[in-house]
Amino acid sequence: MFTFAQEQVNVVAAPWYNIVLSGQHLIYSNDSAYIVIKTTAESVITASASDLVLLTLLAPVNIIILLLLVLAVSWLVNLRFQNSLEKYTLKVLNSQTIELLTSLNVATEASIAKHSQLEQLQTNFQSLNTYITNYTRESEVSIYQDKLTHLIDRHAYIEHLAKQLRLAEMDHFSCALLFIDLDGFKQVNDSFGHSFGDDVLIQVAIRLSNVLRHHKISNLSPISQLEQNLARLGGDEFSIFINLKDDKNKALEVAQNVLKEIERDFVLGNKLIKISASIGIAVYPDSAATPQALLQMADVAMYRAKTDGRGIFKVYSPEMGKKIRRYHYLLEEMRLAIASSNFHMFFQPIVHVDDCAIDYFEALVRWEHPVEGSITPDEFIPIAEESNLILELGDWIMLESCRQMSAWYNAGMKKVAISVNISGVQLKHYDIYEWVMEKLAKTGLPAKALMLEITESTLIKASNKIIKSLEKLRAEGITIAIDDFGTGFSSLSTLADLPIDVIKLDKLFVAQANDNHKYNEIMHSVSELGRKLGLKVVAEGVEELAQFELVKSMGINCIQGYLVSHPESSVNVGHKVLQDNINFMSVTGTGVWNIQKPLQ
Numbered sequence: 055m056f057t058f059a060q061e062q063v064n065v066v067a068a069p070w071y072n073i074v075l076s077g078q079h080l081i082y083s084n085d086s087a088y089i090v091i092k093t094t095a096e097s098v099i100t101a102s103a104s105d106l107v108l109l110t111l112l113a114p115v116n117i118i119i120l121l122l123l124v125l126a127v128s129w130l131v132n133l134r135f136q137n138s139l140e141k142y143t144l145k146v147l148n149s150q151t152i153e154l155l156t157s158l159n160v161a162t163e164a165s166i167a168k169h170s171q172l173e174q175l176q177t178n179f180q181s182l183n184t185y186i187t188n189y190t191r192e193s194e195v196s197i198y199q200d201k202l203t204h205l206i207d208r209h210a211y212i213e214h215l216a217k218q219l220r221l222a223e224m225d226h227f228s229c230a231l232l233f234i235d236l237d238g239f240k241q242v243n244d245s246f247g248h249s250f251g252d253d254v255l256i257q258v259a260i261r262l263s264n265v266l267r268h269h270k271i272s273n274l275s276p277i278s279q280l281e282q283n284l285a286r287l288g289g290d291e292f293s294i295f296i297n298l299k300d301d302k303n304k305a306l307e308v309a310q311n312v313l314k315e316i317e318r319d320f321v322l323g324n325k326l327i328k329i330s331a332s333i334g335i336a337v338y339p340d341s342a343a344t345p346q347a348l349l350q351m352a353d354v355a356m357y358r359a360k361t362d363g364r365g366i367f368k369v370y371s372p373e374m375g376k377k378i379r380r381y382h383y384l385l386e387e388m389r390l391a392i393a394s395s396n397f398h399m400f401f402q403p404i405v406h407v408d409d410c411a412i413d414y415f416e417a418l419v420r421w422e423h424p425v426e427g428s429i430t431p432d433e434f435i436p437i438a439e440e441s442n443l444i445l446e447l448g449d450w451i452m453l454e455s456c457r458q459m460s461a462w463y464n465a466g467m468k469k470v471a472i473s474v475n476i477s478g479v480q481l482k483h484y485d486i487y488e489w490v491m492e493k494l495a496k497t498g499l500p501a502k503a504l505m506l507e508i509t510e511s512t513l514i515k516a517s518n519k520i521i522k523s524l525e526k527l528r529a530e531g532i533t534i535a536i537d538d539f540g541t542g543f544s545s546l547s548t549l550a551d552l553p554i555d556v557i558k559l560d561k562l563f564v565a566q567a568n569d570n571h572k573y574n575e576i577m578h579s580v581s582e583l584g585r586k587l588g589l590k591v592v593a594e595g596v597e598e599l600a601q602f603e604l605v606k607s608m609g610i611n612c613i614q615g616y617l618v619s620h621p622e623s624s625v626n627v628g629h630k631v632l633q634d635n636i637n638f639m640s641v642t643g644t645g646v647w648n649i650q651k652p653l654q
C-alpha cells in the first residue's frame with residue numbers, strides 16, 4: 055500500500071489493461087503505476103499496479119482461462135492455415151486428376167470451373183472411377199474372351215471352376231461338368247471351308263448360351279459381365295458347368311437339351327447343315343476334385359459317347375479311364391513301332407470255290423509289340439484312324455504290300471492280285487488316285503494286280519470327289535471291293551451305283567447262315583444280285599466245311615477263311631505257292647492253296 059498526498063498525484067484512467075483492472079484509476083510515481091484504492095481529502099491510498107496485475111493473472115482460475123484463450127487463438131490460426139492448405143491441396147489434386155483424365159482421353163466437364171474445388175474433384179474422381187471400371191472390364195474381356203464365339207476361353211473357365219469347386223467343398227454340394235464335342239465338324243470345315251465352320255461355331259455358342267438361360271444356370275462375371283458357366287475350350291469343344299445344389303438331375307436335363315439344340319438344322323446363308331454333339335459328364339466330387347481332372351474325366355466320357363455312336367451323352371465311370379489310358383498308351387507305342395519297324399504284313403489267300411485257285415491275297419497288317427506280344431488290328435487300327443496315324447502307317451502298308459506282290463508277280467503269279475485295306479481317313483486326306491498311282495509307279499506293280507478294300511460304311515458316305523477318284527483308278531485297271539458288306543446298312547440297290555467290282559460279304563453272315571434263315575436269305579440275294587450286276591462275291595470267315603458247302607451252293611464265287619488258310623507271312627506264302635505248285639503257277643499264273651481238310 056502506498057499513500058500519496060493529494061497534491062502529489064495526478065490521477066489518470068487506465069489505458070489498455072483497463073480490462074484487467076476493471077476501469078480502475080491509476081497514478082504514476084517514479085515510473086511505476088499505482089491503482090487508486092481510496093481517495094480522501096488529503097491523501098490517496100494506492101496499491102502497486104504491477105503487483106496487482108500479477109496477482110490477478112496468477113490466480114488459478116485465470117491461468118485456465120488464459121490457457122484456453124491461447125488454445126483458441128492457436129486453433130483459429132491453425133484453422134485458417136489449414137483451410138488455405140486444404141484449398142491448395144485440392145487445387146493441385148484437381149489439376150493432376152484433370153491432367154490424368156486428359157492423358158487418358160477422358161472428357162472433363164466444361165462447367166466444372168464453376169464448382170468448388172471439392173465438387174470438381176468429386177466429379178473428376180467419378181470420371182476416373184468409371185474409366186477404371188471400364189478399363190478393367192475391357193481388359194478382362196480381351197484377356198479371357200474367345201475372339202470367335204465371345205464365350206470365355208479355357209483359361210478363364212479353369213479359374214472359374216477352381217472358385218466354384220472351393221465353394222462346393224465348403225458347402226458340401228456337388229457340381230457337374232459337361233464336355234461337349236461336335237460330331238463331324240471336321241467334315242463341315244473340309245466341305246464348306248473354315249469361315250463357314252467358324253459361323254457354325256458362333257451359332258453353336260449362341261444355342262448353348264440359350265440353353266443356360268433356359269435352365270437358369272447362368273453365372274455372369276460381376277466385372278466383365280461374361281458368362282462364366284459356359285466356355286469354348288478350343289476347336290469344336292465347349293463346356294458347361296452346373297451347380298447340382300438344388301437339383302441332382304440338372305446335368306442330365308441340360309445335356310439332353312444341348313443334344314436337341316445342336317441337332318436342330320443350322321441355316322447359314324443358303325446352306326442347311328445338320329450336325330450332332332457328343333457329351334461327356336464328370337461330377338464333382340465323384341469323378342474328380344480339381345478343374346483339370348474334372349475336364350479330363352469329362353473328356354474321357356465324351357470319347358466314350360463318340361465311340362458308342364455319337365449324338366449321345368455319357369457319365370464318367372472309372373472303367374472308362376482304363377480304356378483311355380490304353381488308348382494313349384497304344385498311340386504312343388504305335389508311333390515308336392512305325393519308327394522301329396515293328397509292323398509286318400501278313401497275307402491271306404482268297405480262293406475260287408470251284409478249284410481253290412488263288413484269286414488274290416488280302417494284305418493284313420500285324421503288330422509285334424516287344425513287351426505285349428502281338429496286338430490285334432481290331433484294337434490298334436481304330437486308334438490309328440482316330441489319331442490319323444493311319445496315314446503314316448497306311449503309306450507303309452501300301453508300299454510294302456505292292457512291293458511284295460510285285461515280287462510274286464515277277465516270280466510268275468501273274469493272275470493273282472493283292473488287296474489292300476483302305477481306311478476312310480486315307481480317302482479323306484489324300485487324292486486317292488494320285489496316292490495309289492504313285493505307289494504303283496514306285497514298286498512297278500501293274501494296276502490289274504491291285505485291289506482296294508473299302509468298307510461299306512466308308513463307301514456309302516464317300517463324297518462325289520472320292521467316288522470320281524475311285525472311278526479313275528478302276529479305269530486304270532485297279533479293282534475295288536466293298537468290304538464287310540451287310541454291316542453298313544446300305545440298301546442292296548445302292549450297290550449298282552457304287553464304283554465296285556467285288557462284294558465281300560461280312561463273316562457275320564457265314565457264321566449265322568446255317569442257323570439263321572434270314573441271314574441265309576440275305577446271302578442268297580446278295581449272291582444273285584452280284585451275278586446280275588457282274589460283281590464277284592466273296593464270302594469271308596469260312597471256317598468249316600458245312601459253311602463252305604453252303605456258300606458254294608449259293609453260287610458265291612470265292613471264299614476267305616481259316617478253312618483255307620489263316621493269314622500267313624510272306625515267307626510261308628512263298629513256300630506254299632512258289633515251291634509247292636510252281637508248275638501249275640507257271641501255266642495258270644496263279645497257285646492252288648492246298649487245304650488240309652478235303653473240300654468235297
Ligand code: C2E
Nearest residue numbers: 417418419431432435451475476477595596597614615616
Ligand atoms: P477285315 O478287312 O475284314 O479283314 C479280315 C479279317 O478277318 C482279318 O482279321 C482276318 O484275319 C480275319 N479272318 C480271316 N479268315 C477268318 C475266319 O475264317 N474266321 C474269322 N473269325 N476271322 C477270319 P484281322 O487281320 O485281325 O484284321 C481285322 C481288321 O483290321 C480287318 O478286317 C481290317 O478292318 C483291319 N485291318 C487289318 N489289316 C489292315 C490294314 O492293313 N489296313 C487297314 N486299314 N485295316 C486293316
Ligand code: CA
Nearest residue numbers: 416475507537
Ligand atoms: Ca478287308
Ligand code: CA
Nearest residue numbers: 537538558594
Ligand atoms: Ca472284311
